[in-house]
Amino acid sequence: MALKLPRRSVLQTGAAFMAGSCAVPFTRALAAGKDTVTIGWPNDVGSWDPNQRFTPDAQAIFKAVFDQPLDQDPQLKLIPHLIKNWSLAPDALSMAVELRDDVTFHNGDKMTTEDFRYTFFERPKSGLKLDTANSWRKVQDIVVESPTKATMKFASPAPTAPQWLAFLGSFMVPKKYIESGGLENFLKKPSGTGPYKLAEYELNSRIVLERNDKYWGPKAKIPRVTIEIIKDPSARVAAIQSGAVDWTVNVPVREVQRFKDSGFAAALEPITRVILLQVRNDLAFADKNVRLAAHHAIDKAALSKAFYGGAAVPLSVPATPGTPGYMPDYTFSYDPELAKQYLAKSNFSPSNPVKIGFAATNGQFPSDYDIARAIVQMWKRVGIEANLQVIEYAKYFELNRAVKLPETTLYSWDNATGDPELYSGYLLNPKMPFSAWKGEEVGQKVLKLLNVAEYDARIAGYRELNRFAVEDGATIPLLQSVLTVVHKKNLTYTKYANGWMLAQTLQWS
């Protein structure tokens, strides 16, 4: 017997369903109350193992669920967190730490120095292929003296060990929970000591956090935080515009003023990310005159005005204002005439230009490709003809390792700690894959500084290195990067100089 459906009824039911579906209140936007907040965020965490990968964009999310041994205040000063006291030995070969004794993981386990040892020694050495295995490779052992006291032992001086305890991947994880339940269970139900617990997670779509009411520190003001992973900048604009999210970042720079005019709080926040030209010390750039000419020919203020509304500070050294390596009194001038003179010394001129290769990403950071095109034009005026090519950010390291980068590459470098080792110490270290510069003199200076334990001497050394590297043409710093932030006016948050946007600091007014 054939099943006969009355056609009219089917159509009517279908139409009613569609209409009803639309008529059901669009709950998310209408439900925004003081107890919830929705954030539009451009990237997912990838994995809920916070030690696994160094992803700067995920650090703010990890900081909601996990705690770091040390923290930074909004001005980036290192402050106690899970670690109450720390003392780096004068030779930087060991560091004694004292943990808080009132911290519990979300699963109820009490945090002790066993967890500390597990996170920073046992796990990195276990062959799990964690990125922290690299950052903590100098750790020889962590000697546990009591549930709250331990000493980190380093194979070679580790002067930035305290900074690294507040940096990428350094999040405390629960030893017992992972060992007894397995890693897969931990990835599904991560247990940290942070101010929020993970309530729900959908890959590439949504993270829902619920307040940890047993948190050892100041409780988060908003009980429930939803993080919508919205990768497309236009979709983020639409989401904040429509009220689907209350707060978002990385919208196009040109949208910031429009949002301000339409009743939102919007800002271009300078952060500790530098935009610079990574430079090779061979090919056409073997000639110092060409390198210095390339630097003098760039009008950084014009770039800032054109692409960042003037909010990005022009830089003369690879460090941002307010960080220890920054040199406020030092300026590398924009001087096209001087650039022409340098080129003339090497028999180049606008009619006989020096030809160089120039690589840039397109879409890795705001206006990157446009900045590169503008620089090409600036160079053309003084006698440098650059062949611009687009590369993927992920390929930078590989091309650099294979010595296949062109003379210069537009690059952005994030350093949430603000420490100069993590600027010039990495960017100019010829042994690291970040540095395109392989010159011996700069390299020797960097390697020497990596072993300087005394803080003031270390900072003075890096300032001197910065000046030397810039005047040698080993680096061409351009701008301090900016972060675009848009949010509802009655939503406030703590601004961090490194651009961290922490859910636990959000508050409705």
Next chain:
Amino acid sequence: MIAIVGKLIARRLITAVPILLAVSALLFCVLRALPVDPAAMSLPPTATVEEIEAKRHEMGLDRPLPEQYVIWLTDALHGDFGRSIQFRRDSGSLVATTLPATIQLAASAMVIAAILGIGGGLLMFRVRGTLLEPVTDMVSILLLSIPEFLWGLILLFVFGVALHLLPFTGQVSPELPAPRITGFLLLDSLLAGRVDIFLSACQHLILPAVALGLAFSPTIMRVLRSSLFDVYHEDYIQQARLRGLSEGHILIKHAFKNASLPTLTLAGVQFGILFSGTLLVEVIYSYPGMGNLMVDAVRNADLPLIQTIGLTYCIVVLVINTFVDSLYVVLNPKLRVR
């Protein structure tokens, strides 16, 4: 009829094996030919050259390409598709997690494309020779010229931002805990007896599905119209007219039935294309599907994940083609005689 369909499926299963082998080998070779080093990509930038070399050896990348392929194939046959470089998880499990959402989206989009395409095709044919013909022509060309991601943005701004009618991020409202039984949220919400989640999921599905559907409907419209033109030259249409049947009756009961076969073939082909069209639409709507994952994989040169997703696309297309051919047998009596 069941026997014929069964035979067809069996035949397709047999031919699928060499096709999948060829596609997997091609994908493998193309990905290995890219100037990307999976060993270096899977380690942090601070890794030393020695560590990268050790990793390369561990991953078998220092062996000849055919040997690498055989290793990959053996592992794949045992369900191990390799570890995603970006997510550091098994690629197979990542695809399995995201595939249901994409199938759900693509199937909904296909239904919308079919409704709009068939409705539009019939309308276009019905208004032939009238003043409305150029209007319907223009509308179909307009629909044809707008790609799915642009529809995605247009619909998002109109219905999400301006009219504030529909949600446009994710699969379901964050207040509602999504049940996970089969991975197909619409089905899971019904199995869990949660009508509120089902309705919310429908709301979230409308914009991305319509964006994809709108982009693929005009092809169906135009093919159906031209098929109807062909069918109307057949004698049985004249005979139906002589029997005094109304034009509407002839169109729906006689002409459409026969004209629908080429349209069905096209719809099958379109579904494969539509499936790959989910890539950008999923990114725009933060839809947690395989397309979104693929965009991530390509951006991060995550070769094992790209390979797994590419192979999954191939399998989906093969399944769809088999389904359409089976449907063809069901709808076309001539094919059942052989």
